[in-house]
Amino acid sequence: KQEVTQIPAALSVPEGENLVLNCSFTDSAIYNLQWFRQDPGKGLTSLLLIQSSQREQTSGRLNASLDKSSGRSTLYIAASQPGDSATYLCAVSHSNYQLIWGAGTKLIIKP
Amino acid sequence: DGGITQSPKYLFRKEGQNVTLSCEQNLNHDAMYWYRQDPGQGLRLIYYSQIVNDFQKGDIAEGYSVSREKKESFPLTVTSAQKNPTAFYLCASSKRTSGRDTQYFGPGTRLTVL
Numbered sequence: 001k002q003e004v005t006q007i008p009a010a011l012s013v014p015e016g017e018n019l020v021l022n023c024s025f026t027d028s029a030i031y032n033l034q035w036f037r038q039d040p041g042k043g044l045t046s047l048l049l050i051q052s053s054q055r056e057q058t059s060g061r062l063n064a065s066l067d068k069s070s071g072r073s074t075l076y077i078a079a080s081q082p083g084d085s086a087t088y089l090c091a092v093s094h095s096n097y098q099l100i101w102g103a104g105t106k107l108i109i110k111p
Numbered sequence: 112d113g114g115i116t117q118s119p120k121y122l123f124r125k126e127g128q129n130v131t132l133s134c135e136q137n138l139n140h141d142a143m144y145w146y147r148q149d150p151g152q153g154l155r156l157i158y159y160s161q162i163v164n165d166f167q168k169g170d171i172a173e174g175y176s177v178s179r180e181k182k183e184s185f186p187l188t189v190t191s192a193q194k195n196p197t198a199f200y201l202c203a204s205s206k207r208t209s210g211r212d213t214q215y216f217g218p219g220t221r222l223t224v225l
Contacts, residue, residue, distance in 0.1 A: 004153065034213060043115075043201055043216035089153070098169070099214065101153030 002027045004092055006102035014110050015082060021075040021105050023090035028068045031093040035064050035075050038087045038104070047088075048075070080109045114138065115217035117202050122222045124189070124196065132187045132220045134202035141207055143185035144214065147171060148199040157200075160185055161207075189222060197224045 003026045013019050023033070032051045036044040048057045048064040050073070056065040063076040077084055087106045091099040115136045124130045136143065142161050146154040156169030160179040174193025179185055185204075189196045199221050203214040 009151075036216075041199075041219070041221070043117075043218045044203075046213045046215065049213050091154075098156060098159075099154075101155075103151055103153045 002030075002092065002094065002100045004090060004100050004102040006088075006090060006105050008105060009103065010106040010108070012108040012110060013080060015080060017080050018076065018078050019080055019107075021077070021088050021107070023073040023075070023102055025071045025073075025092050025100070027094075028071055029094065030068065033064075033066055033073050033090060033092050034099070035062075035073075036089045036091065038089060040087075044089065077107075082109045082111050085109045115202060115204055115215055117200075117217035117220050119220060120218065122220055124222060124224050126224060127191045129188055129190050130222065132189070132200055132202075132222070134185045134187065134217060135183055136185075136202075136204045136215075136217075137183060138204055138206075138215060139182070140204035140215070141182070142205045142212075143179070144203040144205075145169075145175075145177065145185070145187045146201045146203065148201055148219075154201065157187065196222055198222060 005024045034049045035047045038044045050057045050066040061078040066073045085108050087104040089104040091101045118133045144159045145157040148154050155171050157175050158177045160166040166177050166179050176188045201219045202217040205212040205214045
């Protein structure tokens with residue numbers, strides 16, 4: 001059974017720092033891996049989707065990597081800003097519809 | 112503007128009552144999903160629908176029911192059989208259910224049992 005883990009559960013860093021969020025999964029047979037952002041009490045916003053054949057995706061200050069063989073993905077945020085404060089969730093997709101979710105990392109960027 | 116709307120934003124239910132959460136999308140997506148989110152846990156799938164008049168149970172369907180009479184709408188009913196319904200409920204849609212398409216989420220409904 002696929003399990004997705006995100007460590008740490010919470011992270012606080014000063015503004016301007018570069019940071020990495022981690023996501024690990026137990027079954028490498030995935031279609032894709034997605035990173036989402038969730039603001040408090042709100043829905044989720046898709047940030048990046050990496051297909052299983054890809055190694056990374058970039059959008060602005062965000063870069064997500066995927067290493068299927070080791071069951072890991074990282075989300076790199078460059079030059080962090082207070083507006084980046086949110087919970088970041090990763091999810092993996094299998095051969096059917098279903099996304100398997102991590103519990104998220106709550107990120108706080110201190111001004 | 113294309114998107115997903117959920118209503119109400121907050122919902123309070125007395126024990127023994129059924130309540131219905133609304134989800135509407137104008138993205139022309141075929142697939143729609145209902146998730147439950149509890150503190151410190153990942154999202155859990157309740158039901159999903161690939162096409163009109165068809166839907167399948169997810170991991171935690173007990174105590175919930177859905178319908179898909181229109182492509183744009185996928186309401187969720189939380190029945191009195193759901194023993195612990197207090198949670199944040201999220202509706203999502205995607206172009207297809209192939210697992211290759213990103214899912215787009217509504218703003219959520221927070222349900223509290225009094």
